[in-house]
Amino acid sequence: MALETWLIKVKKSISSSFDSVRSTPPTTKKPTKKSASVGVLAFEIAGTMSKLLHLWQSLSDKNTIILRNESLSLEGVRKIVSNDDSFLLSLACAEVTENLRLLARSVSRLSTRCEDSNLRSFNRLLHEFANTGRDPHNWALTWKEMESKNKKMDRFVTATATLYREIDELSVLETSLKKLLNCKEHESSSIKHQKIAELQQKIVWQKQQVKHLKERSLWSRSFDNVTSLLTTSTFTVLARIKLVFGINQGYPNLLPRSLSASATVYPSENPNSCNFVSGPLMKSCKHQENNGLLSHGFFELNSKILKPPGTTLGGAGLSLHYSNLIIVMEKMIRSPHLVGVDARDDLYLMLPSSIRSSLRARLRGVGFSASDPVLAGEWRDALGKILGWLGPLAHNMIKWQSERSFEQQNLMPKTNVLLLQTLYFANQEKAEAAITELLVGLNYIWRFEREMNAKALFECTNNFNGLLNLKSCST
Secondary structure (H helix, E strand, C coil), X not given: CXXXXXXXXXXXXXXXXXXXXXXXXXXXXXXXXXXXXXXXXXXXXXXXXXXXXXXXXXXXXXXXXXXXXXXXXXXXXXXXXXXXXXXXXXXXXXXXXXXXXXXXXXXXXXXXCCCCHXXXXXXXXXXXXXXXXXXXXXXXXXXXXXXXXXXXXXXXXXHXXXXXXXXXXXXXXXXXXXXXXXXXXXXXXXXXXXXXXXHHHHHHHHHHHHXXXXXXXXXXXXXXXXXXXXXXXXXXXXHHHHHHCCCECCECCCCCCCCCCHHHHCCCCXXXXXXXXXXXXXXXXXXXXXXXXXXXXXXXXXXXXXXXXCCEHHHHCXXXXXXXXXXXXXXXXXXXXXXXXXXXHHHHHCCCHHHXXXXXXXHCCCCCCCCCHHHHHHHHXXXXXXXXXXXXXXHHHHHHHHCCCHHHCCCCCCCCCCHHHCCCCCEHHHHHHHHHHHHHHHHXXXXXXXXXXXXXXXXXXXXXXXXXXXXXXXX
């Protein structure tokens, strides 16, 4: 009886479990949403990556030593920009930071397309890290980790650049095929079909190559994947900037017009008070509290430093014009005998009113004769010395500007030229005095060359006429 009762209970429990299974609708597995790939934006992203790589390399130990020992020691920089190391380092720090800020804007635009909420907050978290040093997600990497990431990004950049070329080649092949199909020239149909078949085969191969490169390059990567790489790189570069230039809590020591760089240029007398970084610049030990500084963010503060005063060529909007002017004069001084009257007049038209008035004042009372070879030689030496320190600043200005032109925006910079090495922050009064000196000297050696040429031509003519007279007398 007991056994019967137990069997009935088991039967009922089994029956009820089957009923519940039948009543429960079948669960369908939701399809996982595939992350969108960056696609054609890969080329713009590759440009941003290459610039981040270049910025990281510019902060290496080697380039830091060059900045301290060479860039800041340029004679032209010392003469017409500043001879204060602290101020010059503040300009270097501000420009590097501004370059990073512009790259971060590109990363921020990409982050809005990410699925990861942390990546979507990139812009806010970057400014928080810059201003307070807080890094809740540990996006700032160690040197070794960053070097590993750099190799990965470099491979992506190379593959994406190759993809761009191969897509361009595919476009050329497809255009050639269209032209051949629309061609109505009297040509053997068999030859035409053969050419078409060859082009079609090339296009098939080219499409396979493009497909392979899309898989290897940034093209097929998701926004989260790409933005994660760029985010950690941006945070790490910012951390490196702070270490190299000795910045605590996001602010340089003395601002707005001068950064205290004694800690970054000279070793500390107390080796236990600071931590050395891998480069020759050392982290600043103390942060001076300043209510005026705390009202600005780190990026905003450095942008403010880069705004040139009105007494500079950059502030007057003349830095690029004066650079072109100096380069033209440099060519004329090297070959004054090749300078015609028209070229001299064109040079005069390039001069602003301030230089024209100072030039007229310098040339007032100067005689028209320029026949003294000793004086001409002295002027050549003097002009050579001026161009020796002024010329590099002018050429650097052209390089700096050309690398930031619209056509070069997505390309990696080829140099590490900083604004402090150009005429941008040069004192206008001192620069114009040097340019006026060049014009006065050029005026003398140009007239000297013309007088010497005229004298040589006159003597040659006299000798020729004398030779003709001698022949006529002999006959």
